[in-house]
Amino acid sequence: MTQANQSSVSEFFLLGFSRQPQQQRLLFVFFLSMYLATFLGNLLIILAISIDSRLHTPMYFFLSNLSFVDVCFSSTTVPKMLANILSSQSISFIDCLTQMYFFIVFTDMDNFLLAVMAYDRFVAICHPLHYTTKMTHLLCALMVSGSWILALLNALLHTLLMARLSFCADNTIHHFFCDISALLRLSCSDTYLNEMMILIEGALIMIIPLVCILISYICITCAVLRVPSTQGKWKAFSTCGSHLAVVSLFYGTIIAVYFNPSSSHSAETDSAATVLYTVVTPMLNPFIYSLRNKDIKGALAKVISRKFFSVQQ
Template identity: 70%
Template sequence: MSSINQSSISEFLLLGLSRQPQQQQQLLFLLFLIMYLATVLGNLLIILAISTDSRLHTPMYFFLSNLSFVDVCFSSTTVPKVLAIYILGSQTISFSGCLTQLYFLCVSADMDNFLLAVMAYDRYVAICHPLDYTAKMTRQFCTLLVLGSWVVANLNCLLHILLIARLSFCGNNIIPHFFCDATPLLKLSCSDTHLNKLIIHTEGAVVMVAPFVCILVSYIYITYAVFRVSSLRGGGKAFSTCGSHLAVVCLFYGTIIAEYFNASSSHSAVRDMVGAVMYTVVTPMMNPFIYSLRNRDMKRAIRKVLTMRFLSKL
């Protein structure tokens, strides 16, 4: 019966952001297109600047280049389908396509989470143990941290996808969202979803909370180390290297906390939609600006890349 129920729904219908797309589709298409282009171009420019400037071949920028790559994947998982909805009217997505989108969205979110924790640890070692920084943050160790993050993220998301794939969908196929998310899918299922919800609230919560705790602990030690510095200038310089990372952490976790931990209200659907746009579209777009505008080395490397591209066209 499970296979019959599941095969009865071969595709889902994504409503998108607006319940009346005929009145707003052009504006939404233009807005999402601009944000998507800014996200892709900005993050690719960060990656190119880091790869071409030998002075940026350090652990901090290695992690940043990986974060930029993940942000491109994050935005590319959802925005192209949104553009298709509002320019082509293509609101349907196949069952397998829905699970694929959910899988890559989950992996991107987990990787953002893990990389922010890894970058916090990198800043902790650089500020609290500067003499041991080179010995601890070796190329092999940094690569292992990133690869380990990818492995854990993929295993975690694969578990969720396999649990959803075993469910039956035999009734309503309308998803009131602009991408396939776990919560709307579970609501549409006519199977018992207690195991899925249990895994989401236990294992899924641990995967999200553990890196956040690591970031908090790292910055507690960093703050303590900065206050111990006798020179105010030295302390301020040490802490300023964390400014961009802290801004990204606040933006990423702030949107997640605002969406998932706020009390329910009559406008919860609108609030959830705004929160989803923030962490899937706006945050990946803002990260390149945050890191480049507050970092002299990044601004110098980006100017070098842009100058080289301009001169090559002459």
């Protein structure tokens, strides 16, 4: 592969969702509203957990990390998409690879943190007497830092594999960001190695945490069924159901988009499915994991009241 082939395409054009002006204005307002809700909702969660000392526990430590990752996750794609709606749809080759790299990093981090949070709930419900001895600060820090290391290395692998490909004539990406599957369809090189790494290594990165989540919730369900109180059972199942709904949405769309042969993909279907886990899921996480929690609600009320009184003074 020659350097000339690699540099033949210096930029790409992101088509997005629609080129009709009226629809573009509606899409801009729609995605801007969702992005602001995602940003403010997750930021409030982080502030509430950091300010309230009662929330300095493993569960809320993982939750604050998830909120931070969700903000970064949405910020990787949505601002560029909004800018493309208003102005030029072009993105340089280097910026495209950079966006793809961080997209993979934060996708993996969401994936790992969902598994870590499921394990935390498994220990809390199935082994409550040993929770404080098992979920130590050191273990929590190691799980989060290990997740970051794996995510960064996995993203680097796929980015380097993409950088070795040639892109010749067609530089139009039928997507709203530089998605790995969309870029593979544009390459005039042999993408067999890239696709195999997605199917094998990428599958392991996604499927192993998913299996851990399912096993954790099977054990949680068995433990909850032994609880004599009907109200206690319903509360636990309600919490598990919300978590599993987000897990199903997150993993279902990723598997549908990335773990099928690229020839079977539809650009419109990929874009719609990707919106679910890049925009919708990060926006819903604060509501599902936090705003239904009384401790979080109390901490948020303190944060808001403190800001209100400081403004008045």
